[in-house]
Amino acid sequence: EPEVTQTPSHQVTQMGQEVILRCVPISNHLYFYWYRQILGQKVEFLVSFYNNEISEKSEIFDDQFSVERPDGSNFTLKIRSTKLEDSAMYFCASSERQGASNQPQHFGDGTRLSIL
Amino acid sequence: AQKITQTQPGMFVQEKEAVTLDCTYDTSDPSYGLFWYKQPSSGEMIFLIYQGSYDQQNATEGRYSLNFQKARKSANLVISASQLGDSAMYFCANGGPTDKLIFGTGTRLQVFP
Numbered sequence: 001e002p003e004v005t006q007t008p009s010h011q012v013t014q015m016g017q018e019v020i021l022r023c024v025p026i027s028n029h030l031y032f033y034w035y036r037q038i039l040g041q042k043v044e045f046l047v048s049f050y051n052n053e054i055s056e057k058s059e060i061f062d063d064q065f066s067v068e069r070p071d072g073s074n075f076t077l078k079i080r081s082t083k084l085e086d087s088a089m090y091f092c093a094s095s096e097r098q099g100a101s102n103q104p105q106h107f108g109d110g111t112r113l114s115i116l
Numbered sequence: 117a118q119k120i121t122q123t124q125p126g127m128f129v130q131e132k133e134a135v136t137l138d139c140t141y142d143t144s145d146p147s148y149g150l151f152w153y154k155q156p157s158s159g160e161m162i163f164l165i166y167q168g169s170y171d172q173q174n175a176t177e178g179r180y181s182l183n184f185q186k187a188r189k190s191a192n193l194v195i196s197a198s199q200l201g202d203s204a205m206y207f208c209a210n211g212g213p214t215d216k217l218i219f220g221t222g223t224r225l226q227v228f229p
Contacts, residue, residue, distance in 0.1 A: 031215065033215065033216075035217075041221075042207070042219045042220060042221045042222060043161070043207060043209075043217075043219040044219070045215075045216035045217060045218070048215035048216065055215055056214055056215045056216060058216070089159055091161055093161075098215065099211070099213060099214070099215065100149065100211025100212060100214065100215055100216060100217050101145070101147050101148045101149040101168070101169070101211045101212050101213060102147075102149055102168055102211075103149070103166070104151055104163045104166050105163075105211075105217060106163060107153070107160065107161035107162075107163070108160070109158075109159065109160040110159050110160060110161070112159065
């Protein structure tokens with residue numbers, strides 16, 4: 001079964017450093033998402049992306065965050081200057097169509113980001 | 117605004133028994149979806165089952181079924197014949213006309229022999 005793959009599985013970074021989290025969505029999916037889960041808390045939406053543009057973002061997704069689809073397969077989340085509170089599990093997800101009401105979003109295994 | 121409530125922080129069930137995980141939702145959207153995801157201790161999020169707001173029948177996927185009661189705004193997950201491998205966190209989520217899923221706080225299920 002096709003799946004979303006994320007690399008690395010665990011990233012340790014010094015506070016203030018830039019970090020890039022990578023994702024390969026399911027190949028025929030056109031809509032991509034990033035979510036985060038702070039340890040012990042619920043999963044929170046960050047951003048959705050379609051046709052090389054952000055289609056929706058949450059208040060968490062501030063100027064420190066950016067997303068990009070640098071080629072035909074990868075989808076990346078960049079955090080420019082990491083803070084301690086950025087420590088979390090980051091999930092990439094993808095779906096075939098737009099909208100979250102009528103189809104599942106398929107999640108990757110996540111990248112655990114630890115900021116020191 | 118969308119909201120998902122999972123009132124059971126933890127549940128225990130004996131192997132081979134059925135268990136119901138509760139989920140209530142609040143949304144003003146006429147069209148929405150309800151989803152359940154499983155998160156094992158290894159951390160990944162696994163999609164289990166989906167119910168659309170206009171679906172007349174309750175969704176089923178193998179041992180998983182969704183008890184959808186629209187008037188009560190509940191979408192409980194029923195796992196039949198529990199297995200040890202079902203031990204995990206379970207998250208209910210709501211999707212509306214926008215792109216984002218809104219998740220509940222989760223229920224930790226432990227299956228014992």
